Amino acid sequence: MSFVNFDGSVKKVNHKPKGVTELVLEISTKDLGNSIQNLAEMIDNDVRVEIESDVVRYNVQINAHTERPIVNYQVDQSGVVHIAEPEPEQLEAELGLPVEKPQIEEKPMEIKREVVDQFIQEGMAPEQEGFPENMADIVKRRIEGESYRKLASELEMSSGAIVDLINDYRAAVAPLAEKWWDWKEDQANEAVPMQKNEEAADVDLDSSQSVKDDSDGNDQKEEEDGAA
Numbered sequence: 001m002s003f004v005n006f007d008g009s010v011k012k013v014n015h016k017p018k019g020v021t022e023l024v025l026e027i028s029t030k031d032l033g034n035s036i037q038n039l040a041e042m043i044d045n046d047v048r049v050e051i052e053s054d055v056v057r058y059n060v061q062i063n064a065h066t067e068r069p070i071v072n073y074q075v076d077q078s079g080v081v082h083i084a085e086p087e088p089e090q091l092e093a094e095l096g097l098p099v100e101k102p103q104i105e106e107k108p109m110e111i112k113r114e115v116v117d118q119f120i121q122e123g124m125a126p127e128q129e130g131f132p133e134n135m136a137d138i139v140k141r142r143i144e145g146e147s148y149r150k151l152a153s154e155l156e157m158s159s160g161a162i163v164d165l166i167n168d169y170r171a172a173v174a175p176l177a178e179k180w181w182d183w184k185e186d187q188a189n190e191a192v193p194m195q196k197n198e199e200a201a202d203v204d205l206d207s208s209q210s211v212k213d214d215s216d217g218n219d220q221k222e223e224e225d226g227a228a
Contacts, residue, residue, distance in 0.1 A: 002039075002041050003038065004032075004035045004042075005035075006027050006031060006032060006035065007031065007054065008025045008026055008027035009025065009026045009027075010023070010024070010025060010051070011024045011025065011026045012024040050148070052113070053113065054112065054113050055111065055112060056111050056113050056167075056170045056171055056174045057108065057110045057171065058108075058110070058111075058174040058175065059106040059107065059108055059109065060106070060107045060175060061104050061105070061106060061107075062105055063102040063103070063104065064102065064103040064105045065102060065103065066102075070102070070104060071175075073175065073176055074179070075180060075183040079124060079180060079184070080124065081124065081176040081179050109174070111174050111181075113170070115178070116174050116177045117143045118181075119176070119177035119180050119181070120136055120139050120140055120143065120170075120177075121140055121143055123136070124177075124180055125139075125173045125176070125177070126176070128169065128172045131168075131169055132155075135165075136169075138151060138155075138166070139166050139169055139170070142166055
């Protein structure tokens with residue numbers, strides 16, 4: 001039995017006569033490598049296919065006037081994402097001061113699925129209202145290779161329902177994952193100059209020690225010459 005795993009692009013979905021749908025995928029030949037032979041062996045054979053998007057699409061509520069998100073997030077030193085302090089106009093509303101109610105709009109966003117999945121796998125995704133308490137563990141099991149069918153059977157729901165549930169959860173935690181990923185990149189960028197400075201300091205110490213050793217050696221030689 002042949003098996004092929006690849007990343008590609010859906011180029012066309014063509015509805016043909018007699019209830020047949022033709023799906024055209026485009027894959028890099030270089031990425032396929034020797035697997036292209038396995039694909040050739042599958043021609044005219046029945047296959048099982050699962051296709052997942054490499055991006056997670058979600059909506060962010062923004063203030064139409066300021067074009068800023070209604071809810072903002074911040075990351076603490078341990079990488080945990082929290083809801084940030086409300087915007088000034090929100091504080092005014094809470095204090096009972098007259099303030100114009102902002103017009104809220106939905107702004108479509110997208111993020112790489114691998115970022116969201118890493119956020120979930122590292123145990124950083126919090127519980128989300130409207131989802132099972134162990135939803136992060138369910139998604140983690142799917143990321144690590146468990147089939148939708150097995151998860152659906154365990155949760156006593158259809159395969160289509162578990163797919164939608166997992167996709168909805170990814171979309172729900174996506175804004176937090178984006179903030180967390182930005183924090184991780186900032187941490188990595190800050191670590192690089194520190195590492196370079198430490199390496200430079202080590203070089204300076206080595207150079208200083210080398211100069212000191214040469215000086216000590218020259219002084220010893222001069223003493224020996226004088227004694228002679």
